[in-house]
Amino acid sequence: MDRRAFLKVAGTLALAGISLPMSWGLETVWAQDFSHCPTHAPDNGVQDAISKIEEPAGGEEFLKVRFFDRDFNDDVYLPDNEMPLLLSSVIRFERIQRQIGHGNFCLAGFDDALACARSYAGIGPFSSREIDFLENLFQRPAGDYGFMGKKTVSRLTWQVPPGKTVKIEDTGQYLYKGRSEALYQDIRKKIGTQAVLTSGIRGVSKQFLLFLNKAVQSRGNLSMASRSLAPPGYSFHATGDFDMGEKGFGPDNFTEKFTRTRVYNRLSSLGYIQFRYGPRNHLGVRYEPWHVEVKG
Template sequence: MHRRQFLKLFFSVLGAACPTVSMARSLRIQSDDQGPVPHAANTPHRFLFSPDVHDSAVKDLLFTEDNHQYPVVNDIYVSGPDIALFHSSLARLKRLMKIVGYANFSLLGFDTAVKTAKSYSAIGAFSKRELEFLEGLYNTPASVYGFLGDRTASDLTDMIQKKQIQKIPNTGHYLFRGKSLDMYDTICSKIGSDVVLTSGVRGIVKQFYLFLNKARSCDLNLSLASRSLAPPGYSFHGIGDFDVGKRGFGVSNFTVAFTRTNVYDRLAGLGFVKFRYPPKNNLGVRFEPWHIEVI
């Protein structure tokens, strides 16, 4: 399949997407070693970790913003056979992003991702075990890691409808029409050209990639990763929130350095702007002065 063919398929699926109709119900994936197998979504829920494994007393430690970048006792790590699945799944997602393009990857539904991977030899089909690993990660309650935010996705196969979103010029990102787009336009009108959209709509596949990539940089510590990035199914970027920063400030927009910019000062001074994760929040997440709460 050529890239142009993929784009045609991708946007036709995106335009017709409906959360209650899942391509996964009839899709079959070629396993690496077991022949055709049912999609993981057809099997009973698998949890990567037991919902009871996390010591509730440890959660108190996670409420302080000072330790978001350090491991603490009872943090949850990927271990055993899941380590190989972690790395192979992340590598496949990275190849998928390269093939479909950054902007399209942000909108990709799980079923479309699985089908696209199978269609491109440069990506390779997700194995049965990889699908089970990803499903287990999605189904595991985020509180196991110490992340106490609400689940925002109703199903692993939720999809973003094209009619719901609008691409923001010169950013590579999309926003949901309505409240999100109105909020961003208002912020831009108040602050001016110094402010820029740094992250908009994210589907579950993009959140999988970001979360796994963050965990990789944290020595496979999923709890540590969750203190700065929502696990798949828990990101408010999937239903309306977005990030902003100072134009030209690069990755520093996602650090405490952003709070020392004129853009943050003006943003914080706008009475109508709320931050999803304020200082000393009780959700087990670091302070994110760039993350605008919409929903």
């Protein structure tokens, strides 16, 4: 989908009364090369880099984790005729998040999103085609496009259990009471206030928005999107995991640069902290040194 086709989609949405939000950063998206097809291979620079790597156990599986933001020959793309549904769904979820607030949106279920969209004219109800698109995406096995993690939420209508969460001061995030909260508080006690919670509980709607945004950034490449972020229904943020970062480090907390911070070094030195997705994991997911595993 080239830039002209993308703009055509955006224009179609605008005619339908759906405006593209400024917060989306479309200038950055449009600056990318939007050309793709199911057989689009990695560029020569990546091919050269790959050829210099000693093939580890797992072969191409590991290379996909290492070069998570590149195209591979067998990547699975969203059909071009579903790109308008991808874009319009992202816009509606963005509007819902602005309407109810980021913290509340983290706990919102899919039914909550549908009800909110129906209630506010500025959002507009999800169309039947959008709902079908989202249901199909949720139900489709993520292994089809290379994500090998297990499904943590089996029902599209699943809700974060009421009364079992706690809002973490100064973060806008929620954690589950019990193991998650206790582990977080222990980390803060031992590392200090430089250790910050960057992402806690995510309901179905939040995970949809994050994954769909990744799918937009990857030009509809679902495999690439799933190497960076769990598809809806597969996130351990729904069951207790959380992300930690260093205060003032901003978006770099979600990159490998985080491993050079004091907070990461202290987390690692604690000994009992487990990270869900290691550098050579076999789940088809990039290395996430910020993602703290909370065992059930």
